[in-house]
Structures are given as structure tokens and as C-alpha cells.
Amino acid sequence: MxxxxxxxxxxxxxxxxxxxxxxxxxxxxxxxxxxxxxxxxxxxxxxxxxxxxxxxxxxxxxxxxxxxxxxxxxxxxxxxxxxxxxxLQDRALLAYTFAGDDGQNPAMKYARRYVEHFAAMKERGQGLLLWGGVGTGKTFAAACIAHALTEQAVPVLMTNFSKILNSLSGMFSEDRNRYLASFHHFSLLIIDDLGIERNSEYALEQVYNVVDSRYLSRLPFIITTNLPLAELQAPKDLAHARIYDRVLERCTPICFNGPNYRKGNAAANKDEAARLLND
Ligand SMILES: [Zn+2]
Known part of the structure; x- marks a missing residue:
């Protein structure tokens, strides 16, 4: 030896x-x-x-x-x-970055703040609800956030409810649960276009499952929607209420329509997440 x-x-x-x-x-x-x-x-x-x-x-x-x-x-x-x-699996979204922001939309400030304070937001499971009319830059803002966070090596997934519903439609319940749980790998989940599926009972059930799964994981999510905030706050039935309640509990509303912008923000001012976004 x-x-x-x-x-x-x-x-x-x-x-x-x-x-x-x-x-x-x-x-x-x-x-x-x-x-x-x-x-x-x-x-x-x-x-x-x-x-x-x-x-x-x-x-x-x-x-x-x-x-x-x-x-x-x-x-x-x-x-x-x-x-x-x-x-950003949708290649068109790859071009959306804060560097390409023309500075015309005041709501973009909150998208930037969200990235700056992401660690604190993640800690609180706090996301954003980007709401407002068609073509007001919500998807742009969400993609900019995804881009900026991945630059910091944060795992993000940006998808939309149509894609998720398509994927879920061919699955058995066990695969569905596994699919929903796969979103937990991402520190931030961004789902574009809440509301386009509102007329189908099956779709509503799946949207609820997605939102609820994220809600329970206590990981942040960002939702974009063309629906007015008032509709989310006063849903017409229980099926919508259980989705919207969870979204509103975890997502600070940011309005993407010029005139209503301050109103939406005032509602969000109540909590710590809003303070971070505004400081
Ligand atoms: Zn030497």
C-alpha cells in the first residue's frame, strides 16, 4: 500500500x-x-x-x-x-423585447418593474393581470417580461389557453394531471387570452384546472385578457367566479387602455406587490 x-x-x-x-x-x-x-x-x-x-x-x-x-x-x-x-415557442414573440418598446404605453412601466422585482414577486406567488382592449400591447408586454426573465436564466413558459385546451383535449385524466404539473417547472407561467373560451363548459373546466393548479403551486402566473376588469370582478356565474377569484387573488391588474389605466391601478394599490410595482 x-x-x-x-x-x-x-x-x-x-x-x-x-x-x-x-x-x-x-x-x-x-x-x-x-x-x-x-x-x-x-x-x-x-x-x-x-x-x-x-x-x-x-x-x-x-x-x-x-x-x-x-x-x-x-x-x-x-x-x-x-x-x-x-x-417563447411562438417565433413571432421572440422579437418582443423591452429594447423594442417605443415608450408610448405607460403600462409598460409595470412590466419592467415586475421583472426588476421578480424575486419578491415569486416569493409572494404574485403575478399580473394584463387587461384591456384588443391591440393595446398586452401580449407585447407579456412577451417582453418572458424575454427579460429568461435573460436572467429564469425558466418561463408563455402559452395561451387555446394551445393548452388543444393539448388537454386528447388526454386521459392521469396525463392531464401530469401535463398541468409540468407547468411547475417554470418559475413564471404566462397565459395569453383568458376569456376566448368562455362559452364552453368543458373549456371553462379546463381553464379552471390550469389556474387552480398554478394557484395551489403558489408560483406566479401572468394572464392577459380582453375582458374588462369589472367583468372579472363581478362574474356572471359560479363557473367563472372560481376562475376569476383565483386570478384576482394572485394577479395585480394592470390596465392596457389609456383612460382606465389609473382606475385599474388604484385597485391594485392595496397590496405589497403593487407597492413594489409603483416605487
Ligand atoms: Zn507561471
Whole structure:
């Protein structure tokens, strides 16, 4: 055992082949690096015998650290690329970024704030309800949020209820539960277009399952809808009420229609999430 270990140690020492510019330091008798002039060897006591062991000189240490940092950075970029491809599967949405915002829509401020405060929002399970008429920039805002968060390596999924309903329609209940649970992998779930399915009882049931599953997971979600906030606050029947109640409990309403914008925001001012969005 001892012989074996000794042979191994000698092997390690021999493996550190000196470079042509290396030299033996007269003061210490150790091999020094010709580039950075720090030791490439150290003395260790092993089995009551002093041995010279190779060690990393300063420039080699720095070279290895830089290579490791570059490898980690490449890994981070690869991860972001994968996250982005997953988050924004609709290729048209990939073009929507805060950099492309023309600054005309005051509600975009809240989308930016949401990204800035995402850690606190996630902690509270707090999302956004982006509501307002067709073509007011809700989808744009939601996609900008998805984009900005994936840049920070946050797993996001942006989808819509039509896609979810399509996926669910061919599934048995066990697969459905697994499908709904798969959304838990994402720190933020963004669902576009709540309300387009309001006329079908089956669809309402599935929308409820999606919202309820997210609600129970206590992970944040963002909903966009063309429905007026008043309709969400005063649903016409129980089937709608149980969906909208959960959405309103977890999602701060942000109005995407100019004139109603302050009204929607005043309602949200009550809670801490709204304070973070407004500070
Ligand atoms: Zn060196």
C-alpha cells in the first residue's frame, strides 16, 4: 500500500514537466515558473520523508480560473438559449423585447418593474393581470417580461389557453394531471387570452384546472385578457367566479387602455406587490 502510494506520488511529481523557461530558485531550491516567477513546486512531508510535489504557479492558476469562468459563461448562455426557445415557442414573440418598446404605453412601466422585482414577486406567488382592449400591447408586454426573465436564466413558459385546451383535449385524466404539473417547472407561467373560451363548459373546466393548479403551486402566473376588469370582478356565474377569484387573488391588474389605466391601478394599490410595482 505504502509502495503503491509512493509510486503514485513520484508519478505526479514526474508528470509536471518543466517548461523551457522554468528555473530552479536558488533561495528555495524549488522549480519556479519562467513567466510569473512563482513556485511550481512545494515541499510536503510524507512517510517521514520530505518530497517535492508539483503545484500551480500564479499564471497557471489564473489560466485555469479564466478557462473555468469561460466554460461557466458558455454554459449560462447555452442555458439561456434553451430557456428562450422553451419560453417563447411562438417565433413571432421572440422579437418582443423591452429594447423594442417605443415608450408610448405607460403600462409598460409595470412590466419592467415586475421583472426588476421578480424575486419578491415569486416569493409572494404574485403575478399580473394584463387587461384591456384588443391591440393595446398586452401580449407585447407579456412577451417582453418572458424575454427579460429568461435573460436572467429564469425558466418561463408563455402559452395561451387555446394551445393548452388543444393539448388537454386528447388526454386521459392521469396525463392531464401530469401535463398541468409540468407547468411547475417554470418559475413564471404566462397565459395569453383568458376569456376566448368562455362559452364552453368543458373549456371553462379546463381553464379552471390550469389556474387552480398554478394557484395551489403558489408560483406566479401572468394572464392577459380582453375582458374588462369589472367583468372579472363581478362574474356572471359560479363557473367563472372560481376562475376569476383565483386570478384576482394572485394577479395585480394592470390596465392596457389609456383612460382606465389609473382606475385599474388604484385597485391594485392595496397590496405589497403593487407597492413594489409603483416605487
Ligand atoms: Zn507561471
Amino acid at each position: 505504502r509502495d503503491e502510494l509512493e509510486r503514485m506520488m513520484d508519478g505526479i511529481a514526474a508528470a509536471a514537466t518543466p517548461a523551457p523557461e522554468d528555473y530552479t530558485d536558488p533561495a528555495t531550491g524549488l522549480l519556479f515558473c519562467g513567466k510569473c516567477h512563482t513556485a511550481k513546486q512545494c515541499r510536503v512531508m510524507l512517510f517521514e520523508m520530505e518530497r517535492l510535489m508539483p503545484c500551480l504557479c500564479q499564471c497557471e492558476k489564473e489560466r485555469r480560473e479564466a478557462a473555468e469562468a469561460a466554460r461557466r459563461e458558455q454554459e449560462r448562455l447555452d442555458r439561456i438559449r434553451r430557456l428562450k426557445a422553451t419560453a
